[in-house]
Amino acid sequence: xxxxxxxxxxxxxxxxxxxVLNCSFTDSAIxxxxxxxxxxxxxxxxxxxxxxxxxxxxxGRLNASLDKSSGRSTLYIAASxxxxxxxxxxxxxxxxxxxxxxxxGTRLQVTL
Amino acid sequence: DTAVxxxxxxxxxxxxxxxxxxxxxxxxxxxxxxxxxxxxKFLKIMFSYNNKELIINETVPNRFSPKSPDKAHLNLHINSxxxxxxxxxxxxxxxxxxxxxxxxxxxxxxxVL
Numbered sequence: 001x002x003x004x005x006x007x008x009x010x011x012x013x014x015x016x017x018x019x020v021l022n023c024s025f026t027d028s029a030i031x032x033x034x035x036x037x038x039x040x041x042x043x044x045x046x047x048x049x050x051x052x053x054x055x056x057x058x059x060g061r062l063n064a065s066l067d068k069s070s071g072r073s074t075l076y077i078a079a080s081x082x083x084x085x086x087x088x089x090x091x092x093x094x095x096x097x098x099x100x101x102x103x104x105g106t107r108l109q110v111t112l
Numbered sequence: 113d114t115a116v117x118x119x120x121x122x123x124x125x126x127x128x129x130x131x132x133x134x135x136x137x138x139x140x141x142x143x144x145x146x147x148x149x150x151x152x153k154f155l156k157i158m159f160s161y162n163n164k165e166l167i168i169n170e171t172v173p174n175r176f177s178p179k180s181p182d183k184a185h186l187n188l189h190i191n192s193x194x195x196x197x198x199x200x201x202x203x204x205x206x207x208x209x210x211x212x213x214x215x216x217x218x219x220x221x222x223x224v225l
Contacts, residue, residue, distance in 0.1 A: 034213070043116075043202060044155075044216040089155065099168055100214065102155040 002027045002094050004103035012109045013080055021075040021106045023090035028068050031093040034100070035064050035075050038087045047088075048075070080110045115139050116217035118203050124223045125193055133188045133220045135203030141215075142208040143167070144186035146178060149200040149219070161186050162208055190222075198224045 003026045013019050023033070032051050036044040048057045048064040050073070056065040063076040073090055087107045091100040116137045125131055137144060145168075146158040160168035164180040175191045190197060203217040 036216075041219075043218040044204075046213050046215065049213050087153065091155075099157060099160070101157075105153055 002030075002092060002101045004090060004092055004101050006088075006090060006103035006106050008106060009104065010107040010109075012111060014111050015080060015082060017080050017110075018076065018078050019080055019108070021077070021088050021090075021108070023073040023075070023103050025071045025073075025092045025101075025103075027092075027094060028071050029094060030068065033064075033066055033073050034091045034093070035062075035073075036089045036091065038089060038105070040086075044089065077108075080108075082110045082112060085109050116203055116205055116215050118201075118217040118220050120220060121218065122221050122223075124225065126225055127193055127195060129193050130189070130191045131193060131222070132190070133201055133203075133222070135186050135188070135217055137184055137203075137205040137215070137217075139205055139215060141205040142183055143206050144180065144183075145204040145206075145214065146186065146188050147202040147204060147216075149202060151199070155202070159186075159188075193222075193224045195224050198222055 005024050007022045034049045035047045038044050050057045050066040061078040066073045087105045089105045091102045119134045143162045145160045147155050148158050149155045158172045159178045161180045163183050177189045180186045200219045200221050202219045204214045206212045206214045
């Protein structure tokens with residue numbers, strides 16, 4: 001049974017800092033890993049999707065890496081801004097039918 | 113313009129009642145999902161439908177019955193609501209197949225009193 005863990009559970013950083021969010025999963029037989037952002041009271045917004053054959057994906061100030069064999073992914077956010085404050089969720093797709101298993105999330109606060 | 117929409121946004125009801133949540137997507141996707149996010153913010157899949165056919169049913173109680181009248185809609189009907197059903201329910205959609213991006217709706221916050 002796939003289990004996904006995210007560390008830390010919460011993080012507060014001053015504006016401008018670079019930061020890393022961690023995600024680990026127990027079953028390395030995944031199709032892909034996705035990072036999502038969830039704002040309070042809102043739905044999920046997909047940030048990055050890394051295929052199982054890829055090592056990393058970049059979008060703007062975001063860079064996500066994937067080490068499938070060790071069951072780890074990191075989301076790197078460069079030059080953080082207050083607008084980055086949200087909960088970040090990673091999810092892995094395993095099995096058939098596009099089943100996503102989500103991590104517990106990291107709540108990020110970027111302060112002025 | 114909204115890609116995945118859900119109604120209602122908030123739903124407050126008494127224990128024992130029956131209620132429905134509606135979901136519609138205008139992305140032309142073939143696959144739709146229902147997820148439940150509990151009070152600890154843990155998100156877990158409940159169902160997925162591919163072109164109106166049930167694909168995933170994650171040991172959800174029989175009181176929950178998804179219905180897909182067409183591939184753009186996936187509604188969730190809940191019978192005999194219980195306190196533990198209180199959660200945020202998210203609908204999502206994607207193209208058919210693996211390794212495809214899923215697009216989520218804004219969520220429906222269900223509170224059972």
